[in-house]
Amino acid sequence: MNAAVLETVGLGKAFGALRVADDISFRLQSGARHALIGPNGAGKTSFVNLVTGRLLPESGSVRLKGNDITRMAPDRRVREGLCRTFQISSLFSGLSVAENVFLSIAERERVAWQMVRPAGRYRAVIEEAYAIVAGLGLGKVAAQAVGVLSYGQQRLVEIAVALALKPTVLLLDEPAAGVPSTESAMILDVLEAMPQDLAILLIEHDMDIVFRFARRITVLERGRIMVEGTPDEIAANEDVRRVYFGEGDLADV
Amino acid sequence: MLADRTYSRGDAPPPQAIADIVNRSRLRVADFVPWVVALASFFLFPRSLSLGTEVLVAVLFVLSIDLVVGYAGIVTLGHGAFFGLGAYCAGVLAVNGFGDPILGLMLAAVLAGVAGLVSGAIILRAQGLTLMMFTLGTLLMLEEAANRAGRLTGGSDGLSDMVVKPLLGIWDWDFFGRTGYCYCLVVLLFGFIVVRTIVMSPFGRSLRGIRENAARMEAIGAPVRRRLIVVYAISAALAGTAGAVNAEVHQFVALNVLSFEFSASGLIMLILAGPGRLYGAFIGPPIYIIASHQLAVLDPTYWVFWLGVVLIAVVMFGRGGILGIADNLIAWSRAGRKKRAP
Amino acid sequence: MSIAIGILLNGLASAMILYIIAVGLSVTMGIMRFINLAHCVFAMAGGYLAAYLIQGAGIPFAFAIVLAAILVALLSIPIERLLYAPLYAASELEQALFSIGVMFVAVAIARYFFGPAPLSFTVPEALRGQIDLGSVMPAYRILLIVVGFVVFAALWTLVETTSIGRKLRATVENRRVAEVVGIRCDRLMLLTFALGTGLAALGGALGAEIMPIRPNYAFDQLNYVLIVVAVGGMGTLTGPFLAALLLGIADTACKYFLPEVGAFFIFGAMVAILLWRPQGLLGRA
Numbered sequence: 001m002n003a004a005v006l007e008t009v010g011l012g013k014a015f016g017a018l019r020v021a022d023d024i025s026f027r028l029q030s031g032a033r034h035a036l037i038g039p040n041g042a043g044k045t046s047f048v049n050l051v052t053g054r055l056l057p058e059s060g061s062v063r064l065k066g067n068d069i070t071r072m073a074p075d076r077r078v079r080e081g082l083c084r085t086f087q088i089s090s091l092f093s094g095l096s097v098a099e100n101v102f103l104s105i106a107e108r109e110r111v112a113w114q115m116v117r118p119a120g121r122y123r124a125v126i127e128e129a130y131a132i133v134a135g136l137g138l139g140k141v142a143a144q145a146v147g148v149l150s151y152g153q154q155r156l157v158e159i160a161v162a163l164a165l166k167p168t169v170l171l172l173d174e175p176a177a178g179v180p181s182t183e184s185a186m187i188l189d190v191l192e193a194m195p196q197d198l199a200i201l202l203i204e205h206d207m208d209i210v211f212r213f214a215r216r217i218t219v220l221e222r223g224r225i226m227v228e229g230t231p232d233e234i235a236a237n238e239d240v241r242r243v244y245f246g247e248g249d250l251a252d253v
Numbered sequence: 254m255l256a257d258r259t260y261s262r263g264d265a266p267p268p269q270a271i272a273d274i275v276n277r278s279r280l281r282v283a284d285f286v287p288w289v290v291a292l293a294s295f296f297l298f299p300r301s302l303s304l305g306t307e308v309l310v311a312v313l314f315v316l317s318i319d320l321v322v323g324y325a326g327i328v329t330l331g332h333g334a335f336f337g338l339g340a341y342c343a344g345v346l347a348v349n350g351f352g353d354p355i356l357g358l359m360l361a362a363v364l365a366g367v368a369g370l371v372s373g374a375i376i377l378r379a380q381g382l383t384l385m386m387f388t389l390g391t392l393l394m395l396e397e398a399a400n401r402a403g404r405l406t407g408g409s410d411g412l413s414d415m416v417v418k419p420l421l422g423i424w425d426w427d428f429f430g431r432t433g434y435c436y437c438l439v440v441l442l443f444g445f446i447v448v449r450t451i452v453m454s455p456f457g458r459s460l461r462g463i464r465e466n467a468a469r470m471e472a473i474g475a476p477v478r479r480r481l482i483v484v485y486a487i488s489a490a491l492a493g494t495a496g497a498v499n500a501e502v503h504q505f506v507a508l509n510v511l512s513f514e515f516s517a518s519g520l521i522m523l524i525l526a527g528p529g530r531l532y533g534a535f536i537g538p539p540i541y542i543i544a545s546h547q548l549a550v551l552d553p554t555y556w557v558f559w560l561g562v563v564l565i566a567v568v569m570f571g572r573g574g575i576l577g578i579a580d581n582l583i584a585w586s587r588a589g590r591k592k593r594a595p
Numbered sequence: 596m597s598i599a600i601g602i603l604l605n606g607l608a609s610a611m612i613l614y615i616i617a618v619g620l621s622v623t624m625g626i627m628r629f630i631n632l633a634h635c636v637f638a639m640a641g642g643y644l645a646a647y648l649i650q651g652a653g654i655p656f657a658f659a660i661v662l663a664a665i666l667v668a669l670l671s672i673p674i675e676r677l678l679y680a681p682l683y684a685a686s687e688l689e690q691a692l693f694s695i696g697v698m699f700v701a702v703a704i705a706r707y708f709f710g711p712a713p714l715s716f717t718v719p720e721a722l723r724g725q726i727d728l729g730s731v732m733p734a735y736r737i738l739l740i741v742v743g744f745v746v747f748a749a750l751w752t753l754v755e756t757t758s759i760g761r762k763l764r765a766t767v768e769n770r771r772v773a774e775v776v777g778i779r780c781d782r783l784m785l786l787t788f789a790l791g792t793g794l795a796a797l798g799g800a801l802g803a804e805i806m807p808i809r810p811n812y813a814f815d816q817l818n819y820v821l822i823v824v825a826v827g828g829m830g831t832l833t834g835p836f837l838a839a840l841l842l843g844i845a846d847t848a849c850k851y852f853l854p855e856v857g858a859f860f861i862f863g864a865m866v867a868i869l870l871w872r873p874q875g876l877l878g879r880a
Contacts (some may be wrong), residue, residue: 052472078474090469092462099274103462106455107474118278118453125455126271142270165473328688375870381687383628383873386825390862390869393818397859513814517695524692554706561699568693569681 003066005030005199006082006169011050011060013223020046021057022223028169032199034208038220044203045087047220048171052084053077065168079107085158087177087203092168093147097138097157100146101129102166132164132232135156136190152183159190169199176206188212211235219243278453286545289536290378291438295431302430304546309437310499311538313444313490315522320521323528324457325484326464327377330385331392332492333516335365339493340500340510341399341406347415347501354417354501358494364491366486373485377478391514396511399437426504433502440498444491449531451487460484461529521560524567525575536575601732608736610843611743614817617823617835618750619791625767625830626787629683630690633697634795635813637821639705640667641796642808647713649836658718660800667792675788680781698813705810712806739801746794750775750832763787767830822865828878837876 011024020043024025028034036044051062053074061070064082072080091100105125106112120126133142136156141149146157155175162170176187184206191213194200204210205215210217211231218228219240227237234240271370294305314336321327339361346357376387399406406412419425424432449455459480462470467477509515516551522537571578622633642662648659682693724734752759766773766780774780799808806816823842827834842861849860868876 034296054468075471075474075476078472083474084472086469086472090466090472092465092469094465096273098271099458101273103459103470104473107470111455112459112475113456115451115454115456118450119455119458120275120278120453122455126274130270139270143273161473251314322688328691330691365736376866379869379873382624382829383869385630385691386821386869387866389818389821390866394859394862401855401859509683513817520688520692521695524688527596552669554703555787557699558703558707561696561701561703564692564696564699565678567677568685568689568696572689 001181004028004032004142005032005065006051006201008051009061009063010191011057011062013050013055015217017211019223021050022058024060024220024223024225026218027226028199028201030168030199031197032201033206033213033215034200035202035214035217036220037204037207037210038215038226041222042220043223044220046223048084048173048201048203051171052082062155078165078167081166082171083162083165083167083169084171085162085173085175087159087173089151089154091146091154091157091161094145096143097146097149097160098126098129098142100157101132101160101164102126104161104246105129108165129164132160136160137186144247150183152186154177155187156190159187162196167198169201170194172200172202172204174203174205176204176209184209257475267357272309273442287532288442291441295434295438299429299431302434304435304542306430306437306502308539309441309521311432311522311542312534313425313437313441313495313498314338314492314519315534315538316444316448317495318519318523319528319530319534320488320491321485322523323533324464324531325451325460325481326467327387327481327485329388329516330513330520331388331516332488332510332519332532333510334388334392335369335492336496336499336519337395337399337497337506337511338368338489339365339524340503340506341412341496342493343497343500344412344415344506345405347417347504348412350416352416352418354420354436357417358497360496362490362494365496366490368493370482373482373489377481377485392513392516396508399508399511402584406507406508408507410509411505411507412500415500415504415506417501417504426502430502434555437498437502440494444494447487447491451484452531456480456484465528521564524564525574527576528578533574533576534583540575598851602851603844604732604736604740606847607743607840607846608739608807608843609802609847610803610839611739611746612798613819613843614743614836614839615798615801615822616795616851617820617827617839618746618832619794620820621790621824621827621829621835622716622763622767623783623788623829624824626763626770627679627683627784629679630687630694631679632691632694633701633813634694634791635669635799635816636698636701637671637792638795638799638816639701639808639810640670641799641813642714642803642812643705643709644796645800646716646803646808656721660797663800664793664797668718668789671789671792672785675785679788683879698817702810706814709810711810713809714803716803718804718806735804737878739805746797747832747836754832759783759786760852770859818862822861824875826865826875827866828875831875831877834875834877 006028008024008026010223011021013021024047036047038044038172046055050057053069055073057070061068063069064077064080069077069080069182086186102119102125103112105128106122109125111122111125119143130139130142133139136159138153138156138160141153159172159175174182175191190200191209193203202210202213214231216228217231217234218225219234226239226243227234264319275478289307295302298305317335318329318332321329321332341359342364343357346352346360351357376384376391379387400408402408417426420436426432459470459475463475463477463480471477496510518541522541523533525540526533526536545556546558567574573580616635616638620631623629644666645663648654648662649656649857654662678697681878682690685693718735719731722735722738725731726734726737754763762778765776766778766783770780779804781876787794799806799812806812811816819842823835823838826837826842845864846861849856853860872878
């Protein structure tokens, strides 16, 4: 039985009358393939922001690998192995794909504090950046500015930037959002090829990807965990259908 | 793991994929131009060396501002505080018998750097207007302090009893300013090497990332505030060096180096040529200083008016300053050439 | 005791002028998020315009001041549309430098038309007396205090009770939501800008005795006005009021009791307060 690598206990946060997180207790095991779904406004991105430290909770705690990180600064959590991608691509569009990934590795290896040798001399970092980029099928565009890539490719670079940090826990905030259906297979392929020991929490609206990727699914509604279970259990759950689709059947997945 | 068919782990990456990153720091012919110009000016304009010295000092000052404003994105309205700190440090040392210029220079740089470290640690929690207020506030406090501490600083009359020893014991400070010019040029060269090294390093790349999207840098584990404090301190030391050199060459420190107008003029010289470019600092000061000397002598009101108009125009239309416009022209002519080719 | 009252009242008078000038900046910065360092240019314009109306056109004091304020407010409308509006999305550096450019242009124009010397200000006949409130005070200063409170009350009423005020508060709080709800934000911003500059002109004209009108006015007063806005809290009406009160009284008190320290204390206090509360005393976190 794995110890939880990421855990929240009673996490709570409200903005005035709007409660975005309501007593969320959540556990993520090592190597997990876990999805977080829920209707718009359920509080999924707020949950990620609470876990990563961009939002401070009013109540509850966050634990990473057993350590309480509730008061830890966001950048330190990243260095401890908790990484995320953003729902809206926030890459450096003027820099090349390889250079975006270079920045991540430089932080990971503390190379980013080096002030003397030019960046171009750090061959190991450059080569690792290229390797990661090529490993996701983007080798041909490694030298191109991120801004000229297709949106699906940009979402892949977003994932590459996070993977380059060698995280223990990866929070993916709607990696396929806005990606045309012709390219979403790319995203799914990458998700399926992730390292086995990496714990992944996927936030997604694309049920195709969710049901093919996840081994466990948590459903969030109005800041509360409604239900948690295997994909089959969730698909069969009456309440989930109601929340998502009103009275109709769950669409074929 | 997905793999590019033409690539497998352990292979060296194809050179064109990483050429950009690797070759960026190579020296090009154009890199030597400003130094050739500066050296040539020494021989071609022997009567205008004091003007030249003013330009060289301004270039170093603007370089230091570019480091924090253009590269790190810290908008400061009061960087002259460190210039002035360095100037008064060298000045007070020279008044009290420690007149060796290089010693004064080094101590001034250290003092300004420490001041930058301490003030940066305090104020760099803030952003936007609050940060601007902090920088302005520290500048004005320093100005008030210098104004009041008349016995130390000469107050509003300035510090004028400086006795600066000959440079390296050999070169005396001559009337035409030859020693002064060469001294400034060498100090500028060192300062530029420092800035260029930092800018080309991984640290410098991360600063650019912070300026463009600090939240993103945080999300890849960058300790943003600590990094900004470090670059702020380094930049303060550089500004202090510029101030010290200026004081030593003129053997005088005027109170106006701590004025808002002085710091603003540094920002103006920066934006004229374009922030965030290494050579912007070389283009802005000569234009500004030569123009101000010509026009302010003719009619100071005229000068101020046109300076304001140019500033407004640059902000509204010339994003990226002169170098930015040059970039656009180059890109435009390249695109034109491509279209015309069969 | 009378010295204390004297200091208090003098400080209050300065504070009220500062408030009237600064409140416009606070609201426009809260709504537009535009770093307009040139705000005091409009105050200066008010001063010069009022002087011209009084001395050149013989218009009585009170009318001249109000008319000057209205004219400046109207003039600011095309300025906002043509110069400021295109830069709302620009970076802080660009906005700051733009407003410095405006300040330079204003200095040059003022010097060209009015010369470098400060305007001589003559208190109108009716207000030349002295009033004894425990300490003998010029009646004019008392008037300034009264006007300041009146302006504060009027603005407060405007913002808290009228529908425009509600829209203003909504826009300051969350611009995007306000737009979705149907509030015409750009028109509101224009209105606020005009109101703010009009008030600045009023303050500049009224306060010409305390803050002399001269070409360098915008630079002279920049520090204090910015302190009031930053310390009080951007985007609020009451913040600058409180900050102006503190500043006015502290500044005058320092002049009497700690003249060697002077402005040093003011700037130090500003930094200390902003460190404690970066959003200003009454600003939104």
